[in-house]
Amino acid sequence: MKPLPKFQYHAPRTLAEAVQLIDTLDNAKPVIGGTDLVPLLREAACSPSHIVDLNNVAELNYVREEDGFICIGATATHSQVAASELMRKAPAVVDAVSRIGSVQIRNRGSITGNLCNASPAADSAPPLLVYDAEVEIVSSGDTAILPLPELFAGPKINSLEPNELVTGIRFPVPPESSSSSFKRIARRKAFTLSVVSAAAYVEMDGGVCTEARVAFGSVAETPIRAPRVEELLTGEEMDGQTISEAAEAANQSVAPVTDMRGTAEYRRDMCGVLLKRALYTAVGRLS
Numbered sequence: 001m002k003p004l005p006k007f008q009y010h011a012p013r014t015l016a017e018a019v020q021l022i023d024t025l026d027n028a029k030p031v032i033g034g035t036d037l038v039p040l041l042r043e044a045a046c047s048p049s050h051i052v053d054l055n056n057v058a059e060l061n062y063v064r065e066e067d068g069f070i071c072i073g074a075t076a077t078h079s080q081v082a083a084s085e086l087m088r089k090a091p092a093v094v095d096a097v098s099r100i101g102s103v104q105i106r107n108r109g110s111i112t113g114n115l116c117n118a119s120p121a122a123d124s125a126p127p128l129l130v131y132d133a134e135v136e137i138v139s140s141g142d143t144a145i146l147p148l149p150e151l152f153a154g155p156k157i158n159s160l161e162p163n164e165l166v167t168g169i170r171f172p173v174p175p176e177s178s179s180s181s182f183k184r185i186a187r188r189k190a191f192t193l194s195v196v197s198a199a200a201y202v203e204m205d206g207g208v209c210t211e212a213r214v215a216f217g218s219v220a221e222t223p224i225r226a227p228r229v230e231e232l233l234t235g236e237e238m239d240g241q242t243i244s245e246a247a248e249a250a251n252q253s254v255a256p257v258t259d260m261r262g263t264a265e266y267r268r269d270m271c272g273v274l275l276k277r278a279l280y281t282a283v284g285r286l287s
Helices: 015-024 037-042 078-083 091-097 103-108 111-116 125-130 227-233 240-252 264-284
Strands: 008-010 028-031 050-053 063-066 069-073 134-139 142-147 152-154 165-172 178-186 194-205 208-217
Touching: 015 028, 015 050, 015 134, 015 165, 078 091, 078 103, 078 111, 091 125, 091 178, 091 194, 091 264, 111 125, 111 165, 125 178, 125 194, 125 208, 178 264, 194 264, 208 227, 208 240, 227 240, 240 264
Parallel strands: 008 050, 028 050
Antiparallel strands: 063 069, 069 165, 134 142, 134 165, 178 194, 194 208
């Protein structure tokens, strides 16, 4: 096993202290679970001079409802989110975080870290995209709210400045008439990245879909929404014909690439398959 490079370790106990460290230290890197960072360190793909561990910052660890939003703190782990009763209002998010990595990874890793890593295959991204999630960003003397799509600048590239920290994720509390689902295909059932993933969100009035949101992972440089598919679903009866038409539109809405995990053609075809499964599950959850 390759040794880690040398760095100075810092463990702030308050957000203010963490922000000050990130702002003043040269070449500093925040860490929560480290499940993405540690492999990068071992491969010398990342060489920070300082590591700022956020796990002792108690004010960043929460899953709560506040001012009409469901809020997830930066250090909340996948396991914490999956176990939260509040998150039952957003079942697609629970679907996703319940399947990320292994039990050990879920107990250590965080949704915030998964998003900030900006992988096109990040399983937490499509469900949060369909819930119109935002990230809360703090830097020295400033606080900002950023729509989640704007966090992703490219494959494994986020839009954060070196002195900025994501302190939390939030999205509006979904209405009772809504539900969602997340589906994925991978080369094995666990411990691997998704070849394709899909999330679907629906609001229903009887059998009619009054609002739909659809997102995909692993089919573009970043996780993406599919506005054309959403338009086809909105205002329509959620029957087999509508869902099949949406699935066909999904296949035409993506332009994936071929890599070691799957071909572009396979990924494109699976978008429609997964969307069908996600839509049927989401609607079924409202029965």
